Amino acid sequence: MLYWVILISMFCANMFGVILHFTHRSRTGSLMLHLFSAVNESTWEHLKLAFIPMLFISFIQYFILKGEYLNVLEGNLYGILLVLILIPLLYYSVRLFLKREVLFVSILIFILSVILGYVLIYFFISSNISYIGELYSLLSLIFLFLLFSFFTFFPPKMFLFKDPISGRYGHIK
Numbered sequence: 705m706l707y708w709v710i711l712i713s714m715f716c717a718n719m720f721g722v723i724l725h726f727t728h729r730s731r732t733g734s735l736m737l738h739l740f741s742a743v744n745e746s747t748w749e750h751l752k753l754a755f756i757p758m759l760f761i762s763f764i765q766y767f768i769l770k771g772e773y774l775n776v777l778e779g780n781l782y783g784i785l786l787v788l789i790l791i792p793l794l795y796y797s798v799r800l801f802l803k804r805e806v807l808f809v810s811i812l813i814f815i816l817s818v819i820l821g822y823v824l825i826y827f828f829i830s831s832n833i834s835y836i837g838e839l840y841s842l843l844s845l846i847f848l849f850l851l852f853s854f855f856t857f858f859p860p861k862m863f864l865f866k867d868p869i870s871g872r873y874g875h876i877k
Contacts, residue, residue: 705769705772706769706772706773706826706829706830707826709765709768709769710822710825710826710829713758713761713764713765713822713825714818714819714822716757716761717754717757717758717761717818717822718814718815718818718819720756720757721753721754721757721814721818722753724740724741724742724752724753724756724757725741725742725750725753738856739853739856740756741753741756743856743874744867744869744870744872744874745867745868745869745870746859746864746865746866746867746868746873747791747792747795747796747863747864747865748855748859748864748865749856749867750791750795750814751787751788751791751792751852752852752856753814754784754787754788754791754814754817754818754821755784755787755788755848755849755852756852758780758783758784758787758818758821759784759845759848759849761780762776762777762780762781762784762845763777765780766780769829773829773830773832774832774834774838775828775829775832775833775834775837775838775841776829776838777838777841777842777845778828778834778835778836778837778838778840778841779824779825779826779827779828779829779833780825780841780845781841781844781845782824782825782828783821783822783823783824783825783828784821784845784848786817786820786821786824787817787818787820787821790813790816790817790820790821791813791814791817792864794813794816794817795810795813798813855874856874857874858874859873859874860873861873
């Protein structure tokens with residue numbers, strides 16, 4: 705059953721990540737919408753497009769798998785962290801090599817990163833490996849959500865948070 709849960713999760717995370725990408729164009733959208741979706745084209749907001757679906761899916765997985773596995777949230781935490789590292793690492797490496805952004809390649813990087821994140825999640829959950837436990841994993845996931853929420857509206861003036869199209873940072877008021 706774990707195999708199918710991970711496979712469906714992988715598909716849904718990629719699908720919802722793509723759907724949430726287009727909500728930043730809705731300037732009339734509610735502030736609540738922008739907590740869960742991109743507000744611009746910055747790398748940080750693209751990380752949120754992977755994080756938010758994976759976060760919600762991890763809680764669904766927890767309720768489906770909690771009787772059989774003891775490390776569902778912990779496995780998801782590690783998989784999410786891998787995705788949050790891979791997306792900028794691969795994106796900026798490819799961009800440095802190609803000297804420009806190629807949309808198709810950027811989309812593939814997103815999809816590949818999510819797939820690799822779920823491969824890691826599958827490995828951890830199926831192996832029943834636990835280092836920090838479910839409580840600390842839950843607290844870490846909540847902390848990451850709060851971090852994404854805060855930086856949506858109060859981003860630091862760093863390249864990761866800069867919208868390459870508008871040159872602005874964070875949510876445009």
